[in-house]
Amino acid sequence: MESDPVKEEVVVAQSVVGDDEIEELIKNLEEQCKINEKSGNFLEADKIYQRILELKKQGQQKKREILIARQKNEASDIETAYQEELKLHNAQWQEKLTLFKQSCKDAEDQLIKKQQNESETNKLSLEESLPIIPKHSPELLNLKRIQDTLVRNKEYKEAHYVQQQMIELEEKLKQTWGIDRDAKIQQNLAQLAKRQENEMASFKQKILSGAEELKKMRSAEYESLLKKYQNLRKELVITHKLEQNRFEGKHTTGCGTTRIDLNQSSRAIFNLRTPMSSRPATAAGDRSMMGSSSLKNLSSP
Template identity: 30%
Template sequence: MSQEKYSLNEYIEILQDHIQTCERENKFTEAEHAKKRLNDLLEQEERKKVKEAKLNHEAERSELEDGHLLEFQNFVNIWDKKIREQKQFSEQELFSLMNRHEREKSQLEDRLQSQIQVKPKPTAEILNLMNIKERLLKLKDYGEAQVVQKRINLLNKSEIENWEKERKRKMMQKLIQLEKRQGIEMSALKIRLKAFENDIIKKKSEELERLLQKYQNIKKDLENYQVQEINHMVMHK
């Protein structure tokens, strides 16, 4: 009996029918040969089914992995965009605050320049010497008037120098107060922005953990199902 013109399943059915015929006709030796041939074919068929199942399983695992890689890449793209947008927002906020601080400083400097006198008012001593000088000039006492004028010049120079130092000190004090307030404001903004960035990073990490866990669970379930399927095929051959 040639197998070539039959499919494997057809040939198995033919052998099964042939064994039954041999049993009825008491051709047991021929039946034994047919039985061995049938068992060989059944084992061949089982090996073929197991091989095909394993190939299918490999394809399923590959498809699962490809799907996971695609999902992971989408995850990376989405969260990279979120982090990039947050950093751009942070840079914009810091730049905006720096510009505002510069404007505040410039406005304060202009205000202080106009509010604090450039030259001090004459002191009582200088006013008294100026009166003495006027009286000396009326008396045509130019020599004494010159002496008094020199004294006035010295006092004016000293007063202007002291006033300028005090003026600079007052302006510097106001500017330092402004810079301190601005420094606190800048630090608070940086802390808030850093908290936003850390929150995004934390959410990304949590989402990644869920994504990986989901993949591991699906992969484990698939592998368990595939093992059970192979075991079932082997046990029921």
């Protein structure tokens, strides 16, 4: 049984990868079709013509598969870029929050140490400024003058009696003075403790405000990132739809974009992107965040 050269060419065409080779094969078959047409061999011409249609259909199907595969790759590239940038976004913010928490802890430790030193210094100052032995009261000074007068007059028994009164009065004054002195010290320390409590409360409020500010900044960056990729996806969907319509020979509304324009538009989606992953995650960049107003004030509540 003789082999069909036309069918063999079709089989060969199915294994050909390049479009140029298929187009060349179709061109050869069209020439054969014309030759058979001129020679009146219409059945053979019809057979060749059917092969040409089959080749064109196969070529069109192959182009469609290539188009779909490329569009899937482009969509996958956007999703991959989004996931990578989102991962970097989360990692950078995790580092920023860690630095923020450490900065808050350091500032709180410094404030606690400052308040402890202040309390100790104030207590020592009070202890030194308030004498343990009270000053002589007017009553005690009066008894002292009486005693001196009695001694000068050689009235020793009366002087001894006054002396005993002075001793009893001094003991009584010491007991009273000790209670008053301790109460005065405790009152002063309590006032200082209240002021320090307010100082610590103000400091912690600044920490909460700083944390809230960082939360808003992170949310704003994420929303910006999400919106950027949503726009990229929408633009890519529109571009792919235009490509598919033009491939199917459908009318495209609008500007009548050519295939070259569509391809350039598709590539521009990737070339014009400026993801966070293209920015180096430097320590200096992280420290710049620590210079915000909420963090500057932590060390000076």
